[in-house]
Amino acid sequence: MWTSSKEFIRVALAEDIGHGDITSLLIIGDETANADIIAKEAFILAGMSFVSEVFDIVDADVKIDIFFAEGSVVKKGDIIARISGRAKSLLAGERVALNILQHLSGIASTAGAFVEKVRGLPVRIVDTRKTKPGMRVMEKYAVTIGGAWNHRFGLYDGVLIKDNHIEIAGGVKTAIVRARKAHHLLKIEVEVKNMGELMDALDAEADVIMLDNMSVEEMKRAVDMIHSHDRKTVIEASGNVNLKNVRDIAETGVDIISVGAMTHSARAVDISMKIKMGTYYHGVP
Numbered sequence: 001m002w003t004s005s006k007e008f009i010r011v012a013l014a015e016d017i018g019h020g021d022i023t024s025l026l027i028i029g030d031e032t033a034n035a036d037i038i039a040k041e042a043f044i045l046a047g048m049s050f051v052s053e054v055f056d057i058v059d060a061d062v063k064i065d066i067f068f069a070e071g072s073v074v075k076k077g078d079i080i081a082r083i084s085g086r087a088k089s090l091l092a093g094e095r096v097a098l099n100i101l102q103h104l105s106g107i108a109s110t111a112g113a114f115v116e117k118v119r120g121l122p123v124r125i126v127d128t129r130k131t132k133p134g135m136r137v138m139e140k141y142a143v144t145i146g147g148a149w150n151h152r153f154g155l156y157d158g159v160l161i162k163d164n165h166i167e168i169a170g171g172v173k174t175a176i177v178r179a180r181k182a183h184h185l186l187k188i189e190v191e192v193k194n195m196g197e198l199m200d201a202l203d204a205e206a207d208v209i210m211l212d213n214m215s216v217e218e219m220k221r222a223v224d225m226i227h228s229h230d231r232k233t234v235i236e237a238s239g240n241v242n243l244k245n246v247r248d249i250a251e252t253g254v255d256i257i258s259v260g261a262m263t264h265s266a267r268a269v270d271i272s273m274k275i276k277m278g279t280y281y282h283g284v285p
Helices: 005-017 048-058 087-117 136-145 163-169 172-182 195-203 216-229 246-250
Strands: 032-039 063-066 079-086 124-126 159-161 188-192 208-212 234-238 256-258 271-276
Touching (some): 005 136, 048 079, 079 087, 087 246, 159 172, 172 188, 195 208, 195 216
Parallel strands (some): 124 256, 208 234
């Protein structure tokens, strides 16, 4: 795992620039330029701190004015930021900066859409580990900017017994017992696919029960069963969650809905960077 976003950005810049931007050889010396980062559609903004890091790594003399706070809803045509510095530096950082900003803003906007669908209900929308390699910290950050919540960051910070663990252990109860012996201070979450596994999870006193790939009707029956057995158990819904069914799922009474689509299927939003020659000014556009 990257120890910082800067480490990831350095690798991304090296991938793009390689041994040098050969097209920018047409630029003479240290000619300076100005650039606007422009929204080409409406979306929730996320990732400008990483854009600043990109240009700081490329050239510490590059200056950037940011006109919208993280989490702001920007409109088509809005100037998100203005940048000034060496023309070669602006071009060197352009693609990596935009790739990150477009991707993270897309995730924030998708998260925001899911949160809006369940507004008014006592449920949290959370993410999953279905993230792009090396970008998990960035992507999970964008999820929170969109108003959703983070689930565990990796295999190291939460016990979640899934179908393959259950298969290896030989059953739900055995898996929970083994996990509790190995991690007696941590909460134990287990994934169940049917009522039989649910009863096993309740008998073994799982702290969190994930209802995996159940229909809304099955989920409602499961929630009622859990509540009649023990109202302290946290209930999570997962699997095939989308914007059309997320409110129906929330209305079953689950506490958490995990949505992999927020990270693995979010569409990158449309953002461009346009260079303008001439006098640069700092301040509101």
